[in-house]
Amino acid sequence: MKIYYTTDFSGKSEDSRALLRKAIGRYQTEQGENLSENPDSLMTRIQLGEKGKPSIPGFDGFSISHSDHCWAVLFSSEECGLDVQYKRGVKYQKIAARFFNRDEAVIVRKEGISEFFRIWTRREAYRKAIGDSVVSDGPSVLSDEIRQFDQPWRMTDVQMPIDIYAAACVREDGPIEIERL
Numbered sequence: 001m002k003i004y005y006t007t008d009f010s011g012k013s014e015d016s017r018a019l020l021r022k023a024i025g026r027y028q029t030e031q032g033e034n035l036s037e038n039p040d041s042l043m044t045r046i047q048l049g050e051k052g053k054p055s056i057p058g059f060d061g062f063s064i065s066h067s068d069h070c071w072a073v074l075f076s077s078e079e080c081g082l083d084v085q086y087k088r089g090v091k092y093q094k095i096a097a098r099f100f101n102r103d104e105a106v107i108v109r110k111e112g113i114s115e116f117f118r119i120w121t122r123r124e125a126y127r128k129a130i131g132d133s134v135v136s137d138g139p140s141v142l143s144d145e146i147r148q149f150d151q152p153w154r155m156t157d158v159q160m161p162i163d164i165y166a167a168a169c170v171r172e173d174g175p176i177e178i179e180r181l
Helices: 013-031 039-043 092-099 102-111 113-130
Strands: 002-006 061-067 070-076 080-085 145-148 151-157 165-170 177-180
Touching: 002 013, 013 039, 013 061, 013 070, 061 113, 070 080, 070 165, 080 113, 092 102, 092 113, 102 113, 113 151, 113 165
Parallel strands: 002 177, 061 080
Antiparallel strands: 002 070, 061 070, 080 165, 145 151, 151 165
C-alpha cells in the first residue's frame, strides 16, 4: 500500500486529475508493472460507482482525499479509503453529536477537537472504502478492525510527514508507505 501526497494542490479538479495521473505512473513504476497501459490510458477508464466512488477496471484500488492545499492518494491491491484533514475551527461537538455514533460523540466531548478530527478522518476513510457517505449510519470507527457486510476492514491512523490528520481503511495487512509526489 502506498500514499502519495503533495502540499501544492490548487483545489481544481483538473489539478487533481493531473496529480492522479502522475501518482499512477509513479505507482506503476515502483510496483514494477508493465507500463504497456500508460497513465493517460488508465485515466480514460475511470468509472464512478453509484455513490460516486471512482475506480479503474483492472487497476488496483485507490482513494483520493484533499484538504486545503494538501492532496493525497492511497493505492491498495483491494478496495480502500483515505481521508486527510487539516485542523481548523469547527463546531466539533455539535457535528459529532449529529453525525457520529454515540460512543464516538462521547469521546469527542471528553477529549476535544483533536479526537474529533481523528474520528472524522477514520469515518470518512471507512465510508470512502465502502463507497458511502460519511454521515450515513454505520459501525463505530474507534476499533482498528471493523466488520460490515461480512468483510473485515482495518482502520489506521496515518502519521503523515506534515501536520495533518489522516486515516486509511483497507482490507489488506501490512505497512502503508508514504511518499511526497
